[in-house]
Amino acid sequence: MSDSAQVTGRQIAAARALTGMDQATLAQRSKISVQTLRRMEAAEGAPNGYANNIFAVIAALVSAGVIFIDENGEGPGVRLKKRPLAVAEITEKIEALDQTIATLNVEGEPSPETGMNQLRKALAKNQRTKLKNRRAMKSAKPK
Template sequence: MINSKSHDTNKITGAQVRAARALIRWSAKDLAKAAGIGVATVSRAEVEDGVPSITNANLKAMQSALEAAGVEFIPENGGGAGVRLKKPE
């Protein structure tokens, strides 16, 4: 059986969450507070390099919080998924 999570290109990965936090210098506690989730949920998400085994709602909450802080998620496009800071508007 193929794990559909490994083929889901619309979701961010644990590695992207780790990298995003590093870019904006947030602790796991900072992200948890901004996303309205528990620190343990952030930690569980970041342990995995692929799509984390957490609820879609929690993953979206983390993504939204990080994007609001200026992070842009780059999808897998042959060169690998990634993150970068958005250009100021």
């Protein structure tokens, strides 16, 4: 969302709550007063305030991972961006998949259960390969 007129005061308040920021922190990051932020958040429609202050608040929230969602017939909203997994978290997921793969029985007489286990094992191996590739790319990036 690029136009501050499309963001509502309620969206700003909801976005702040999603990030876990209090009003003082968001006001400080936006370089505005807490009173100005309170007025913005209290607006049911477009936030009250100067455009540069509204843009500063929106920019601070976006940099904290907020996505503002346009009105789409269901009302405007906000959500947080997915946080990328750290290398350690990816490694944990790979280890869990290794355990799953090891426990799936694909031997024996053909049966629906054996067939489903073969499918589960193939999907787990595919997911493990994707995670290994993601971990390799993250590990190769300079920090």
